[in-house]
Amino acid sequence: MDIIPNEFLDKHQCKGEQKGEWIVFTCPECDFERRIHLETDEMVTTGGDPDVLHRGAYAPVGIELQTNLN
Numbered sequence: 001m002d003i004i005p006n007e008f009l010d011k012h013q014c015k016g017e018q019k020g021e022w023i024v025f026t027c028p029e030c031d032f033e034r035r036i037h038l039e040t041d042e043m044v045t046t047g048g049d050p051d052v053l054h055r056g057a058y059a060p061v062g063i064e065l066q067t068n069l070n
């Protein structure tokens with residue numbers, strides 16, 4: 001198996017959205033979804049291809065949160 005440099009990996013930009021106590025990142029290009037709990041930092045990930053780099057940003061009022069989803 002060849003090692004593929006990061007630049008050649010697929011990258012999907014996710015959209016962050018607050019739903020109750022969770023920040024939910026969803027990918028418009030596949031079925032990837034990651035939720036991060038605001039108080040406990042618990043993370044739940046479903047779907048998506050492990051070879052695809054998922055990045056997302058969510059900016060609640062007054063706070064800037066940048067998350068590298070991988």
Ligand SMILES: [Zn+2]
Nearest residue numbers: 012027030032
């Ligand atoms: Zn994706």
